[in-house]
Amino acid sequence: MLQEFITSMGVGTILIVVLIFKSIVIVNQKTFAVIQRLGKFEKMAGAGLNFIIPFIDSKVGELNMRVQQLDVDIETKTHDDVFVHLRVSVQYKIMNDKLQDAFYALESPRHQISSYIFDDVRAEVPKMELDDVFSKKDDIADAVTKNLSDSMFEYGYIIVKALITDIDPDAHVKESMNKINAAKREKEAAKEEAEALKIRVVKAAEADAESKRLSGEGIAKQRLEIVRGFKESVEDFQKTLKDITHEEVMQFVLLTQYFDTLNNIGQNGKNTSILIPHSPGSVKDFQQQMMEGTLVGSKLQSASDEE
Numbered sequence: 001m002l003q004e005f006i007t008s009m010g011v012g013t014i015l016i017v018v019l020i021f022k023s024i025v026i027v028n029q030k031t032f033a034v035i036q037r038l039g040k041f042e043k044m045a046g047a048g049l050n051f052i053i054p055f056i057d058s059k060v061g062e063l064n065m066r067v068q069q070l071d072v073d074i075e076t077k078t079h080d081d082v083f084v085h086l087r088v089s090v091q092y093k094i095m096n097d098k099l100q101d102a103f104y105a106l107e108s109p110r111h112q113i114s115s116y117i118f119d120d121v122r123a124e125v126p127k128m129e130l131d132d133v134f135s136k137k138d139d140i141a142d143a144v145t146k147n148l149s150d151s152m153f154e155y156g157y158i159i160v161k162a163l164i165t166d167i168d169p170d171a172h173v174k175e176s177m178n179k180i181n182a183a184k185r186e187k188e189a190a191k192e193e194a195e196a197l198k199i200r201v202v203k204a205a206e207a208d209a210e211s212k213r214l215s216g217e218g219i220a221k222q223r224l225e226i227v228r229g230f231k232e233s234v235e236d237f238q239k240t241l242k243d244i245t246h247e248e249v250m251q252f253v254l255l256t257q258y259f260d261t262l263n264n265i266g267q268n269g270k271n272t273s274i275l276i277p278h279s280p281g282s283v284k285d286f287q288q289q290m291m292e293g294t295l296v297g298s299k300l301q302s303a304s305d306e307e
Contacts, residue, residue, distance in 0.1 A: 022054035027062070034061040034103050044099050063103055067093045067160055070110055072117045080129045082173050087166035088117050088144060090159065098156030105155045116151050117162075120144045130169060137164040 025045055027033045033045040037057045045052075045059070052059070072088045090113060094102045106112050124140050125133060133140070144162040152159060169177070 019054045023051050025050040025052055025059050030065045032063045032065065032099055033059050034063065036060050041100060041104070061103060063094055063099055065094055065096075067091055070113055070117075071165075072114050074118055074121050076122045076125045078125055078128055078130045078133055082130045083170050084125070084130065084133060084173075085166070085168040086121060086125070086133075086164060088121060088141075089163045089165045090117060090144070090148065091161045091163075092152070092157050092159050095156045095158055100156075101154070102156030109155070109157065113148065113152065113157070116148050117144060120147045130173070134167055137167065140164055 025033055025035070026049055027045050027047050029047045031047060033050065035042045035045050035050075035052055035057055037053070042057060044063075068091070070090045070092065072090070074086045074088060075083060076086065077083050092113065102109070120143060121140065124143050128136060141162045141164050145159055148162065149159040168174075
Protein backbone atom coordinates (compact mmCIF):
# COMPACT_ATOMS: atom_id res chain seq x y z
CA MET A 1 0.00 0.00 0.00
CA LEU A 2 2.85 2.40 0.91
CA GLN A 3 4.55 1.75 -2.40
CA GLU A 4 1.36 2.48 -4.30
CA PHE A 5 0.90 5.73 -2.33
CA ILE A 6 4.45 6.82 -3.07
CA THR A 7 3.97 5.96 -6.72
CA SER A 8 0.69 7.89 -6.88
CA MET A 9 2.33 10.87 -5.17
CA GLY A 10 5.15 10.85 -7.72
CA VAL A 11 2.72 10.80 -10.61
CA GLY A 12 0.72 13.62 -9.03
CA THR A 13 3.86 15.71 -8.56
CA ILE A 14 4.85 15.21 -12.16
CA LEU A 15 1.36 16.15 -13.27
CA ILE A 16 1.43 19.31 -11.17
CA VAL A 17 4.80 20.29 -12.57
CA VAL A 18 3.54 19.74 -16.11
CA LEU A 19 0.40 21.82 -15.41
CA ILE A 20 2.50 24.66 -13.98
CA PHE A 21 4.87 24.51 -16.93
CA LYS A 22 1.98 24.59 -19.42
CA SER A 23 0.36 27.52 -17.65
CA ILE A 24 3.38 29.82 -17.94
CA VAL A 25 4.12 31.92 -21.03
CA ILE A 26 7.28 34.08 -21.08
CA VAL A 27 7.31 36.85 -23.69
CA ASN A 28 10.39 38.81 -24.78
CA GLN A 29 10.65 42.60 -24.76
CA LYS A 30 9.04 44.41 -27.72
CA THR A 31 7.01 41.29 -28.48
CA PHE A 32 3.39 40.21 -28.01
CA ALA A 33 2.30 36.58 -27.76
CA VAL A 34 -1.05 35.63 -29.34
CA ILE A 35 -3.13 33.51 -26.96
CA GLN A 36 -6.09 31.43 -28.17
CA ARG A 37 -8.63 29.56 -26.05
CA LEU A 38 -10.00 26.46 -27.70
CA GLY A 39 -9.09 27.88 -31.13
CA LYS A 40 -10.53 31.34 -30.51
CA PHE A 41 -8.54 34.52 -29.94
CA GLU A 42 -8.31 35.25 -26.21
CA LYS A 43 -5.70 37.97 -25.64
CA MET A 44 -2.32 39.45 -26.45
CA ALA A 45 0.25 38.63 -23.79
CA GLY A 46 2.82 41.39 -23.24
CA ALA A 47 6.48 41.15 -22.35
CA GLY A 48 7.35 39.27 -19.15
CA LEU A 49 5.66 36.43 -17.25
CA ASN A 50 2.08 35.51 -18.28
CA PHE A 51 -0.30 32.74 -17.08
CA ILE A 52 -2.77 30.76 -19.17
CA ILE A 53 -5.10 27.82 -18.56
CA PRO A 54 -3.19 24.64 -19.43
CA PHE A 55 -4.55 22.56 -22.34
CA ILE A 56 -7.31 25.12 -22.88
CA ASP A 57 -5.29 28.20 -23.73
CA SER A 58 -2.35 28.04 -26.13
CA LYS A 59 0.25 30.34 -27.57
CA VAL A 60 -0.20 30.31 -31.36
CA GLY A 61 2.24 33.01 -32.44
CA GLU A 62 4.15 36.18 -31.71
CA LEU A 63 4.14 39.73 -33.05
CA ASN A 64 7.44 41.60 -33.35
CA MET A 65 6.87 45.25 -32.39
CA ARG A 66 10.27 46.47 -33.55
CA VAL A 67 10.76 48.28 -36.85
CA GLN A 68 11.46 45.61 -39.44
CA GLN A 69 12.96 45.80 -42.92
CA LEU A 70 11.99 43.92 -46.04
CA ASP A 71 14.34 43.92 -49.07
CA VAL A 72 12.70 43.28 -52.42
CA ASP A 73 14.60 42.81 -55.72
CA ILE A 74 12.60 43.87 -58.77
CA GLU A 75 13.32 43.74 -62.49
CA THR A 76 11.37 46.16 -64.65
CA LYS A 77 11.63 48.15 -67.88
CA THR A 78 12.03 51.91 -68.27
CA HIS A 79 10.26 54.19 -70.72
CA ASP A 80 13.23 53.98 -73.13
CA ASP A 81 13.05 50.14 -73.12
CA VAL A 82 15.97 49.46 -70.81
CA PHE A 83 15.69 46.61 -68.33
CA VAL A 84 16.86 47.56 -64.86
CA HIS A 85 17.15 45.77 -61.51
CA LEU A 86 16.08 47.70 -58.42
CA ARG A 87 16.36 46.82 -54.75
CA VAL A 88 13.63 48.39 -52.62
CA SER A 89 14.06 48.34 -48.84
CA VAL A 90 10.83 48.91 -46.92
CA GLN A 91 10.84 49.59 -43.18
CA TYR A 92 7.57 48.84 -41.37
CA LYS A 93 6.13 48.13 -37.93
CA ILE A 94 2.91 46.89 -36.36
CA MET A 95 0.38 49.34 -34.87
CA ASN A 96 -0.21 48.91 -31.12
CA ASP A 97 -3.98 49.30 -31.44
CA LYS A 98 -4.37 46.80 -34.28
CA LEU A 99 -2.44 43.78 -33.04
CA GLN A 100 -5.29 41.34 -33.73
CA ASP A 101 -5.73 42.60 -37.30
CA ALA A 102 -1.97 42.42 -37.92
CA PHE A 103 -1.89 38.75 -36.87
CA TYR A 104 -5.14 37.44 -38.32
CA ALA A 105 -5.85 39.63 -41.37
CA LEU A 106 -2.85 38.56 -43.43
CA GLU A 107 -1.61 35.03 -43.81
CA SER A 108 1.90 36.08 -44.93
CA PRO A 109 2.45 39.81 -44.30
CA ARG A 110 5.99 39.97 -45.79
CA HIS A 111 4.91 38.21 -48.97
CA GLN A 112 1.91 40.49 -49.41
CA ILE A 113 3.96 43.64 -48.75
CA SER A 114 6.36 42.41 -51.44
CA SER A 115 3.45 42.08 -53.88
CA TYR A 116 2.40 45.68 -53.25
CA ILE A 117 5.99 46.86 -53.77
CA PHE A 118 6.25 44.99 -57.08
CA ASP A 119 3.00 46.54 -58.26
CA ASP A 120 3.95 50.11 -57.28
CA VAL A 121 7.49 50.02 -58.70
CA ARG A 122 6.37 48.49 -61.98
CA ALA A 123 3.74 51.20 -62.25
CA GLU A 124 6.19 54.08 -61.65
CA VAL A 125 9.46 53.09 -63.40
CA PRO A 126 7.99 52.48 -66.90
CA LYS A 127 6.97 56.15 -66.91
CA MET A 128 10.61 57.26 -66.66
CA GLU A 129 13.70 57.03 -68.82
CA LEU A 130 16.81 55.39 -67.41
CA ASP A 131 18.52 58.65 -66.44
CA ASP A 132 15.36 59.77 -64.63
CA VAL A 133 15.29 56.55 -62.62
CA PHE A 134 18.65 57.52 -61.12
CA SER A 135 17.83 61.19 -60.60
CA LYS A 136 14.25 60.63 -59.36
CA LYS A 137 14.68 57.54 -57.23
CA ASP A 138 13.37 59.47 -54.22
CA ASP A 139 10.13 60.11 -56.13
CA ILE A 140 9.77 56.37 -56.73
CA ALA A 141 10.41 55.66 -53.04
CA ASP A 142 7.86 58.29 -51.98
CA ALA A 143 5.23 56.81 -54.29
CA VAL A 144 5.87 53.31 -52.89
CA THR A 145 5.65 54.64 -49.32
CA LYS A 146 2.35 56.42 -49.94
CA ASN A 147 0.62 53.61 -51.84
CA LEU A 148 1.89 50.94 -49.48
CA SER A 149 0.87 52.93 -46.40
CA ASP A 150 -2.68 53.35 -47.74
CA SER A 151 -2.92 49.63 -48.50
CA MET A 152 -1.38 48.23 -45.30
CA PHE A 153 -2.94 50.64 -42.78
CA GLU A 154 -6.20 48.65 -42.54
CA TYR A 155 -4.19 45.53 -41.72
CA GLY A 156 -2.45 47.17 -38.79
CA TYR A 157 0.92 47.96 -40.41
CA ILE A 158 2.66 51.33 -40.57
CA ILE A 159 5.12 51.90 -43.45
CA VAL A 160 7.95 53.94 -41.93
CA LYS A 161 10.07 54.44 -45.03
CA ALA A 162 10.73 53.00 -48.46
CA LEU A 163 14.22 53.34 -49.93
CA ILE A 164 15.64 52.59 -53.38
CA THR A 165 18.97 51.14 -52.26
CA ASP A 166 20.27 49.84 -55.61
CA ILE A 167 19.71 50.55 -59.31
CA ASP A 168 21.49 48.16 -61.63
CA PRO A 169 20.88 48.40 -65.41
CA ASP A 170 21.73 45.62 -67.84
CA ALA A 171 25.47 45.00 -68.25
CA HIS A 172 25.48 46.13 -71.90
CA VAL A 173 23.66 49.33 -70.96
CA LYS A 174 26.16 50.08 -68.19
CA GLU A 175 29.03 49.54 -70.64
CA SER A 176 27.42 51.95 -73.11
CA MET A 177 26.83 54.53 -70.38
CA ASN A 178 30.45 54.27 -69.30
CA LYS A 179 31.59 54.82 -72.89
CA ILE A 180 29.35 57.88 -73.21
CA ASN A 181 30.67 59.33 -69.96
CA ALA A 182 34.25 58.58 -71.01
CA ALA A 183 33.68 60.33 -74.37
CA LYS A 184 32.21 63.38 -72.60
CA ARG A 185 35.16 63.56 -70.24
CA GLU A 186 37.63 63.25 -73.14
CA LYS A 187 35.79 66.04 -74.94
CA GLU A 188 36.02 68.28 -71.87
CA ALA A 189 39.69 67.38 -71.43
CA ALA A 190 40.42 68.23 -75.07
CA LYS A 191 38.55 71.52 -74.70
CA GLU A 192 40.51 72.45 -71.58
CA GLU A 193 43.78 71.41 -73.21
CA ALA A 194 43.03 73.56 -76.29
CA GLU A 195 42.15 76.50 -74.04
CA ALA A 196 45.41 76.06 -72.15
CA LEU A 197 47.34 75.91 -75.45
CA LYS A 198 45.57 79.07 -76.62
CA ILE A 199 46.57 80.86 -73.43
CA ARG A 200 50.18 79.72 -73.82
CA VAL A 201 50.31 80.88 -77.47
CA VAL A 202 48.75 84.26 -76.62
CA LYS A 203 51.07 84.78 -73.68
CA ALA A 204 54.08 83.76 -75.79
CA ALA A 205 53.05 86.22 -78.52
CA GLU A 206 52.58 88.98 -75.95
CA ALA A 207 55.96 88.18 -74.44
CA ASP A 208 57.60 88.17 -77.87
CA ALA A 209 55.98 91.51 -78.76
CA GLU A 210 57.07 93.02 -75.45
CA SER A 211 60.57 91.63 -75.95
CA LYS A 212 60.80 93.14 -79.45
CA ARG A 213 59.47 96.47 -78.20
CA LEU A 214 62.05 96.60 -75.44
CA SER A 215 64.75 95.46 -77.86
CA GLY A 216 63.77 98.20 -80.30
CA GLU A 217 63.88 100.80 -77.55
CA GLY A 218 67.28 99.51 -76.52
CA ILE A 219 68.62 99.65 -80.06
CA ALA A 220 67.23 103.17 -80.55
CA LYS A 221 68.83 104.34 -77.33
CA GLN A 222 72.07 102.61 -78.30
CA ARG A 223 72.15 104.36 -81.68
CA LEU A 224 71.33 107.66 -80.03
CA GLU A 225 74.21 107.22 -77.64
CA ILE A 226 76.50 106.21 -80.51
CA VAL A 227 75.59 109.37 -82.42
CA ARG A 228 76.05 111.46 -79.29
CA GLY A 229 79.42 109.80 -78.74
CA PHE A 230 80.46 110.55 -82.33
CA LYS A 231 79.43 114.14 -81.87
CA GLU A 232 81.36 114.52 -78.63
CA SER A 233 84.40 112.78 -80.13
CA VAL A 234 84.46 115.16 -83.09
CA GLU A 235 84.08 118.18 -80.83
CA ASP A 236 86.86 116.96 -78.53
CA PHE A 237 89.17 116.39 -81.49
CA GLN A 238 88.49 119.85 -82.83
CA LYS A 239 89.12 121.45 -79.45
CA THR A 240 92.33 119.50 -78.92
CA LEU A 241 93.74 119.63 -82.45
CA LYS A 242 92.90 122.94 -84.09
CA ASP A 243 94.23 122.03 -87.52
CA ILE A 244 92.41 118.67 -87.89
CA THR A 245 89.66 118.47 -90.50
CA HIS A 246 86.25 116.85 -90.28
CA GLU A 247 87.33 114.18 -92.75
CA GLU A 248 90.26 113.18 -90.60
CA VAL A 249 88.13 113.01 -87.46
CA MET A 250 85.56 110.88 -89.29
CA GLN A 251 88.25 108.58 -90.60
CA PHE A 252 89.65 108.10 -87.08
CA VAL A 253 86.24 107.37 -85.61
CA LEU A 254 85.38 104.92 -88.38
CA LEU A 255 88.69 103.16 -87.93
CA THR A 256 88.00 102.83 -84.21
CA GLN A 257 84.52 101.43 -84.89
CA TYR A 258 85.95 99.09 -87.46
CA PHE A 259 88.35 97.52 -84.99
CA ASP A 260 85.63 97.34 -82.35
CA THR A 261 83.47 95.45 -84.82
CA LEU A 262 86.27 92.99 -85.56
CA ASN A 263 86.72 92.48 -81.82
CA ASN A 264 83.00 91.74 -81.32
CA ILE A 265 82.97 89.31 -84.23
CA GLY A 266 85.93 87.46 -82.79
CA GLN A 267 84.31 87.18 -79.34
CA ASN A 268 81.06 85.70 -80.70
CA GLY A 269 81.40 81.94 -80.25
CA LYS A 270 78.48 81.22 -82.61
CA ASN A 271 80.32 82.49 -85.67
CA THR A 272 82.24 80.01 -87.77
CA SER A 273 83.85 81.71 -90.77
CA ILE A 274 83.33 85.31 -91.90
CA LEU A 275 85.07 86.85 -94.92
CA ILE A 276 85.45 90.66 -94.71
CA PRO A 277 87.80 93.06 -96.54
CA HIS A 278 90.62 94.06 -94.21
CA SER A 279 92.78 96.89 -95.51
CA PRO A 280 93.13 100.65 -94.94
CA GLY A 281 91.68 101.20 -98.39
CA SER A 282 88.48 99.44 -97.45
CA VAL A 283 88.03 101.72 -94.47
CA LYS A 284 88.68 104.74 -96.69
CA ASP A 285 86.14 103.51 -99.29
CA PHE A 286 83.56 103.04 -96.53
CA GLN A 287 84.24 106.58 -95.28
CA GLN A 288 83.90 107.97 -98.80
CA GLN A 289 80.58 106.21 -99.33
CA MET A 290 79.22 107.57 -96.04
CA MET A 291 80.29 111.09 -96.86
CA GLU A 292 78.74 110.90 -100.32
CA GLY A 293 75.51 109.59 -98.79
CA THR A 294 75.49 112.40 -96.29
CA LEU A 295 76.04 115.01 -99.02
CA VAL A 296 73.28 113.56 -101.18
CA GLY A 297 70.94 113.56 -98.23
CA SER A 298 71.80 117.20 -97.45
CA LYS A 299 71.17 118.26 -101.06
CA LEU A 300 67.81 116.49 -101.12
CA GLN A 301 66.79 118.10 -97.84
CA SER A 302 67.79 121.57 -99.15
CA ALA A 303 65.83 121.06 -102.36
CA SER A 304 62.81 119.98 -100.38
CA ASP A 305 63.06 123.07 -98.16
CA GLU A 306 63.24 125.41 -101.16
CA GLU A 307 60.10 123.92 -102.65
